[in-house]
Amino acid sequence: MRLLAVGGVIAYRALFNWTTPSMFVGTLLVGPLFQLLFFAFLGRQLGVADDTFYIVGNAVLAASLACVFGGTMAVSNERRYGTLGHVLLSPRPRTLVFLGRAIPYAGNGLLIAAFTLTVGSLLLGLRIPLGALPGLALTLAVGSLSCAFFGLTLGALGLRFRDVWLVSNVSVSLLLLLTGVNVPADHLPAWMRVVGGGLPITHSAEAARRLVAGDGFGAALSPLGREVAVGAAYAVVAALLLKIFEAESRRRASLDTL
Amino acid sequence: MTLLRLIGVATLLHVKQLSRSQFEIATALFVPLVQATLAVYLFRAGTEPHRLLEAAVGAGMMAVWSSVLFGSGGAIQMQRWQGTLEMLMLAPRPPALLVFPITLATAVTGTYAMIATLLWGGLVYRIPLDVADPVAFAVSVPAAILGLGMFGLLLASTFVLLPNANAINNTLEYPIWLVSGMLVPITVLPGWTGPIGAVLPTTWAARAVRESVTGSGPVWPSLGICLAISAVCLAAGAVTMSYVERRARANATLALA
Numbered sequence: 001m002r003l004l005a006v007g008g009v010i011a012y013r014a015l016f017n018w019t020t021p022s023m024f025v026g027t028l029l030v031g032p033l034f035q036l037l038f039f040a041f042l043g044r045q046l047g048v049a050d051d052t053f054y055i056v057g058n059a060v061l062a063a064s065l066a067c068v069f070g071g072t073m074a075v076s077n078e079r080r081y082g083t084l085g086h087v088l089l090s091p092r093p094r095t096l097v098f099l100g101r102a103i104p105y106a107g108n109g110l111l112i113a114a115f116t117l118t119v120g121s122l123l124l125g126l127r128i129p130l131g132a133l134p135g136l137a138l139t140l141a142v143g144s145l146s147c148a149f150f151g152l153t154l155g156a157l158g159l160r161f162r163d164v165w166l167v168s169n170v171s172v173s174l175l176l177l178l179t180g181v182n183v184p185a186d187h188l189p190a191w192m193r194v195v196g197g198g199l200p201i202t203h204s205a206e207a208a209r210r211l212v213a214g215d216g217f218g219a220a221l222s223p224l225g226r227e228v229a230v231g232a233a234y235a236v237v238a239a240l241l242l243k244i245f246e247a248e249s250r251r252r253a254s255l256d257t258l
Numbered sequence: 259m260t261l262l263r264l265i266g267v268a269t270l271l272h273v274k275q276l277s278r279s280q281f282e283i284a285t286a287l288f289v290p291l292v293q294a295t296l297a298v299y300l301f302r303a304g305t306e307p308h309r310l311l312e313a314a315v316g317a318g319m320m321a322v323w324s325s326v327l328f329g330s331g332g333a334i335q336m337q338r339w340q341g342t343l344e345m346l347m348l349a350p351r352p353p354a355l356l357v358f359p360i361t362l363a364t365a366v367t368g369t370y371a372m373i374a375t376l377l378w379g380g381l382v383y384r385i386p387l388d389v390a391d392p393v394a395f396a397v398s399v400p401a402a403i404l405g406l407g408m409f410g411l412l413l414a415s416t417f418v419l420l421p422n423a424n425a426i427n428n429t430l431e432y433p434i435w436l437v438s439g440m441l442v443p444i445t446v447l448p449g450w451t452g453p454i455g456a457v458l459p460t461t462w463a464a465r466a467v468r469e470s471v472t473g474s475g476p477v478w479p480s481l482g483i484c485l486a487i488s489a490v491c492l493a494a495g496a497v498t499m500s501y502v503e504r505r506a507r508a509n510a511t512l513a514l515a
Binding site for chain 2: 020022023025026027030031034035037038041042043044045046047048163165166169170173174176177182183184187188
């Protein structure tokens, strides 16, 4: 547990070697808020869904930027900055080292999602039942963690492919389309709903909407369970890919090849 | 003539350079299609499925803006990383003339997004390309892109003064989409956003292209206003760029700023 926590915290602090407060505020707080407003006004104009649908959906989605890119950076930046070899030489289990890195990013995602939900609600006048808040916090946390493991899976690809940012960029834009956050799932084709079901955010957005609607935690439990399953699946896939690509990069002596 | 040749050749050079980046190509190829798909499903889900062509055109304009924003914001930084910034600034030409082709090149690559979203809409979603005024459309799209390229120079010069241009880039994408009325009509936004949108060339560019597609208004005045505002941006960008260059030379911070 110590390795998991301390490794994650150190890696997160290292990120702030180059991430400045203005970058954090501009990219991770203000950016998602404008995204929420854009889709809320568009949805309102087109009559697709009400403000609540967009506020809650985009608040959950807000975590994805920090978590997907954070998870990706957690692995691929080691290679970029030439420190991957040192990590892989460590006598401790690398799976734990890398999985631990997802946790601070998930915490970051939770903070961003909570900020977006709060400010979005204040700006557009959404009232959230007080009783729903604990469940909502749990839902946002699960969604963020699931997203961070998804990002870690993409980061693992960074051990094999040169330009993993491409995959991350495309993935983030796909989350916008396929998770039912902005287009209600019943308006999407069946295959998109199936793909969306295997992506992070989809089920936590559904759970959050049920909680805000006042349906109670029991109603949110089922989608929340599915989100946990999706997140756990990505954690396993990330661990497997990290092991496979680590072994391959040692065998092919391609560890630091950029 | 020499001036036009310089801009033409330099723009072509930077377009070629952008075309060598797998990241640029794949992002430019894929993300606009995702945005167009999103727009199509949103318009279908709503009460206005007959406006699908407008949705595709709006998504195209959004992609052009993204391309200009990120390209212009990163123009100086990219030259710095590539080690070519000093050489650019040593050239016996005003710095604005050397940076403008970079911003124009990002707008030109954004043209693909417009074509791709229309083709995507036509081929995949069977959106009929019933453009109300094809001639005005054929003129307004490249003119709007030229205007955005000129606006890009002002962005590039402003971003040089700011230590974290990326933070600004990431923040400005959605607000400009919103207040320029690229997908959301400006009329549904709060009244105070109106004056902001009115001074942005993106608003008039989107309006001109939309009017050429729908025939909802006269295209040429909108296009004229877009180009006039863009020309002002170009002049302001040129002045700022010269000031920044002189200051960076005096402080010996060209490679560091």
